[in-house]
Amino acid sequence: MFDPALAGYWGADDHMAAMETALAVIEASAAKVDGIKISLLSAEKEIAMRRRLPDGVVMYTGDDFNYPDLIAGDDQGYSHALLGIFDPIAPVAARALGQLAAGDRAGYDATFAPTVPLSRHIFRAPTRFYKTGVVFLAYLTGHQQHFTMIGGQESTRSTLHLAEIVRLANTAGLFADPELAAARARPVFAARGVEI
Numbered sequence: 001m002f003d004p005a006l007a008g009y010w011g012a013d014d015h016m017a018a019m020e021t022a023l024a025v026i027e028a029s030a031a032k033v034d035g036i037k038i039s040l041l042s043a044e045k046e047i048a049m050r051r052r053l054p055d056g057v058v059m060y061t062g063d064d065f066n067y068p069d070l071i072a073g074d075d076q077g078y079s080h081a082l083l084g085i086f087d088p089i090a091p092v093a094a095r096a097l098g099q100l101a102a103g104d105r106a107g108y109d110a111t112f113a114p115t116v117p118l119s120r121h122i123f124r125a126p127t128r129f130y131k132t133g134v135v136f137l138a139y140l141t142g143h144q145q146h147f148t149m150i151g152g153q154e155s156t157r158s159t160l161h162l163a164e165i166v167r168l169a170n171t172a173g174l175f176a177d178p179e180l181a182a183a184r185a186r187p188v189f190a191a192r193g194v195e196i
Contacts, residue, residue: 015045016045030057041123043065046079060080064123065123068109071100072105088138089172091176093112114168117171121161129157131153132156136154137169137174139188140166140181141175142177162192163194166185
């Protein structure tokens, strides 16, 4: 889903067959493997694989759709966070992880909940264009001086898609400086024929 050229990378197009191959490789070299990162965007498949990893091998989740529950885990384990969405939501993610570490699961869930719709929106199909949303948020929050990407990738998402990113990021509390975000959003939307 992230790069169509990687279809069949683990020897099969079927996820479950590919999982068997990956697990066999890990099992054969478990002493040399710290962990595996997968981004199947399926909590069920990730949990199934996580439960079959050899002792000492960890699951690094790249699931930008279901990360709160995967990270919090269950009585049989949890996934470590290694997520694309953690870049644009870093301040909120840090707060949520601090709450989880302190045993405040309700606070953790409440803090992360508004970030999930944003993440699902940024990583929606075609998923390979998720970087447009990440860079747009970096620009709006002052971490990047422009919204220009190599190969014109800033144009891979629609005006409505970008507008929804602004709305969802605001709901998630990601704009420490809302005036800066608004000032930076205006010329982007103006160039697309929308006055705000």
